[in-house]
Amino acid sequence: MDDPFLRETALYKTRRDVLRLNVGFLLKENVGYSRRMDFEAPLLEVADDLNLANFRGAANFTRTPQGVYVQGRFSGEHPAECVRCLTEFPQVLTADIKQLYDYPPDPSSEHVIAETGFLDLAPLMRELMLLSAPMRALCRPDCKGLCPNCGQDWNEGPCNCEKEEINPRFAVLKKLLDK
Ligand SMILES: [Zn+2]
Ligand SMILES: [Zn+2]
Numbered sequence: 001m002d003d004p005f006l007r008e009t010a011l012y013k014t015r016r017d018v019l020r021l022n023v024g025f026l027l028k029e030n031v032g033y034s035r036r037m038d039f040e041a042p043l044l045e046v047a048d049d050l051n052l053a054n055f056r057g058a059a060n061f062t063r064t065p066q067g068v069y070v071q072g073r074f075s076g077e078h079p080a081e082c083v084r085c086l087t088e089f090p091q092v093l094t095a096d097i098k099q100l101y102d103y104p105p106d107p108s109s110e111h112v113i114a115e116t117g118f119l120d121l122a123p124l125m126r127e128l129m130l131l132s133a134p135m136r137a138l139c140r141p142d143c144k145g146l147c148p149n150c151g152q153d154w155n156e157g158p159c160n161c162e163k164e165e166i167n168p169r170f171a172v173l174k175k176l177l178d179k
Pocket of ligand 2: 147148149150151152159160161
């Protein structure tokens with residue numbers, strides 16, 4: 001069966017066209033008609049400034065009188081540096097999309113389906129993914145951080161300056177950085 005929807009959503013595309021969907025067939029359906037779609041890409045370019053690894057998610061696309069309502073959850077990994085131990089790790093970002101895309105396209109609306117029937121999830125995906133990133137990235141909630149004195153990664157074990165006096169200036173600095 002040649003299903004245009006599934007053809008559009010072929011898995012493992014690596015470019016942002018994973019998020020650029022032809023929903024023309026949906027626009028021909030009656031109000032209330034809904035289709036679920038699964039997404040998966042080992043590496044996805046969401047925008048020039050955002051690449052995600054292990055991108056996955058699912059969304060329902062529902063025909064409404066105004067266009068198509070998209071409701072879905074997505075996640076992907078983005079490299080981040082832990083504020084405590086300075087290790088780079090894959091930070092999981094998420095996007096909860098609940099958005100109406102207008103059709104016919106309303107020039108005053110940010111979220112529209114093009115006359116050609118294409119709906120581009122990338123701009124909203126980028127915005128929500130970046131918003132979900134914590135201000136202070138932690139490689140794990142209980143990361144022990146680095147010794148402010150010798151730089152030893154305390155996640156890998158204690159250092160020898162445990163009993164020694166830690167330079168108070170560094171201690172204050174570390175406190176500030178940990179805020
Ligand atoms: Zn860490
Ligand atoms: Zn130390």
